[in-house]
Amino acid sequence: MKHSFLDRYSDLDSPVHRIDPRARLIAAFSAIVIIVSEPHGRLLPFAFYGIIILFMTAMTRIPPGFILKRCLAVSPFIIIAAVSYPLSVPGAGVVENGYLLTEGVRSGLTIFLKAFFALVLLILLTSTGKFHRLLAGFRKLGMPRLLGVISALMYRYVFILHDELLRTSRARDSRTPGAIRTSRVRVYGNQAAMIFIRSLERSQVVYNSMLSRGFAGEFPDMDKLRVRAGDVLPAGFFILLLLTVRIISQPLTERLFN
Amino acid sequence: MIYICFNINPPMHISDGIIDTNICIAANVAAIGLVWVAGRKTPPGDVPKMGMTAAALFVASLIHFPLAGTSVHLGLFGVAGIILGKRAFPAVFAALLFQSLVFQHGGLVTLGVNSINMGAGALFAWLVWRIRRVNERVRAFLAGMLGVAVPVLLMVAEFRLSGYGSRILYLLGVYLLVAILEGFITLAAAGLFRRVRPEMLD
Numbered sequence: 001m002k003h004s005f006l007d008r009y010s011d012l013d014s015p016v017h018r019i020d021p022r023a024r025l026i027a028a029f030s031a032i033v034i035i036v037s038e039p040h041g042r043l044l045p046f047a048f049y050g051i052i053i054l055f056m057t058a059m060t061r062i063p064p065g066f067i068l069k070r071c072l073a074v075s076p077f078i079i080i081a082a083v084s085y086p087l088s089v090p091g092a093g094v095v096e097n098g099y100l101l102t103e104g105v106r107s108g109l110t111i112f113l114k115a116f117f118a119l120v121l122l123i124l125l126t127s128t129g130k131f132h133r134l135l136a137g138f139r140k141l142g143m144p145r146l147l148g149v150i151s152a153l154m155y156r157y158v159f160i161l162h163d164e165l166l167r168t169s170r171a172r173d174s175r176t177p178g179a180i181r182t183s184r185v186r187v188y189g190n191q192a193a194m195i196f197i198r199s200l201e202r203s204q205v206v207y208n209s210m211l212s213r214g215f216a217g218e219f220p221d222m223d224k225l226r227v228r229a230g231d232v233l234p235a236g237f238f239i240l241l242l243l244t245v246r247i248i249s250q251p252l253t254e255r256l257f258n
Numbered sequence: 259m260i261y262i263c264f265n266i267n268p269p270m271h272i273s274d275g276i277i278d279t280n281i282c283i284a285a286n287v288a289a290i291g292l293v294w295v296a297g298r299k300t301p302p303g304d305v306p307k308m309g310m311t312a313a314a315l316f317v318a319s320l321i322h323f324p325l326a327g328t329s330v331h332l333g334l335f336g337v338a339g340i341i342l343g344k345r346a347f348p349a350v351f352a353a354l355l356f357q358s359l360v361f362q363h364g365g366l367v368t369l370g371v372n373s374i375n376m377g378a379g380a381l382f383a384w385l386v387w388r389i390r391r392v393n394e395r396v397r398a399f400l401a402g403m404l405g406v407a408v409p410v411l412l413m414v415a416e417f418r419l420s421g422y423g424s425r426i427l428y429l430l431g432v433y434l435l436v437a438i439l440e441g442f443i444t445l446a447a448a449g450l451f452r453r454v455r456p457e458m459l460d
Contacts, residue, residue, distance in 0.1 A: 032367050033283075037279040114274070144348075149309065150305065151355060153309025157310060158313045189450070193447035194450070196451075196458075200310060203306040
């Protein structure tokens with residue numbers, strides 16, 4: 001059972017790792033909203049965002065290679081969106097009077113940068129603390145109770161089901177080697193169904209044992225979360241910094257380029 | 259275009275920064291509302307089933323089906339709709355929260371948009387599944403297909419609302435093939451449920 005895929009590098013020690021998950025969550029969410037709400041076509045503010053995020057990344061001591069590899073896995077979607085924007089919007093041509101950096105291309109670039117920075121912030125959020133503490137942070141911030149219980153259950157069983165996936169995949173591959181045939185669709189369907197059936201059977205057993213141990217509909221949080229000034233101040237400073245860039249970038253761009 | 263899209267695994271979950279922020283915020287509010295509506299009066303015994311199905315949904319989406327020299331990962335929102343009915347929505351939301359946090363498939367601010375897209379797929383699958391007069395195999399196939407087709411239609415609408423041009427509609431062609439594939443996968447899955455655990459289907 002390997003579970004480091006959930007929160008690798010969460011046990012590093014850095015100033016960011018020590019911040020309360022709720023503060024990190026709010027900071028990451030606000031930062032992403034600030035960055036993605038930037039209008040299309042202005043590139044200057046992204047230079048500042050880039051510097052701030054780079055500085056943050058360095059502070060967390062998470063290897064940049066890890067972050068980039070993660071980003072690469074999701075990049076097809078981002079690249080399709082960023083490329084298709086200038087290509088699909090009428091009038092937003094790729095080349096205009098011999099210039100490549102047209103309105104459309106700049107818009108595509110901002111889409112790419114927004115998505116990339118949001119991705120890095122999301123990776124930093126999950127890699128700078130234990131995953132279950134992050135979930136506890138969500139619950140404390142008022143996530144609906146039902147979702148809280150579902151995600152707590154998921155956290156406990158996703159590893160076991162992942163093992164189930166590896167086992168069923170091994171069984172599948174050893175029984176249907178070789179070329180792709182249409183009959184394989186059925187094999188894959190059966191595998192998916194098997195995972196659902198086994199998960200359901202297990203959930204019944206788990207639920208019975210939970211009831212017999214006095215489960216009353218809510219998981220107790222083992223480690224108490226406490227918000228201190230040391231959590232609020234850096235998170236607030238980070239949000240304020242990005243907000244400042246967001247606000248001053250428009251007049252600054254106008255002054256520099258017009 | 260179609261070949262390129264296939265070669266890089268058709269993306270289903272929208273990342274942050276791709277579509278309009280106002281749409282994202284509105285969708286987050288709507289998604290939380292839907293979680294509340296769909297999860298209201300859940301019998302306590304159903305909660306573990308929802309948690310497990312969410313975990314299974316998360317894990318099953320890691321199954322890659324080889325197709326045209328590349329691979330397509332399964333969504334299985336149709337299967338979730340068949341098993342959980344309207345309670346699939348909170349499970350889909352939780353599964354997407356995990357996918358967003360763990361693999362960054364889909365963003366944090368776009369979580370609402372993605373869960374409405376995929377959750378709608380599961381809900382439509384459930385609606386089709388409830389038409390008992392139709393042959394079960396046909397229902398299963400349609401449920402699986404809608405589990406992909408409905409999210410894609412919503413996705414195209416969101417892209418259009420965010421200012422993308424009409425050529426984004428090309429995506430539809432690519433996803434139609436994926437939807438048919440999911441239809442067959444769901445058909446096989448429902449067949450196995452019928453043979454092994456028929457109570458899951460009723």
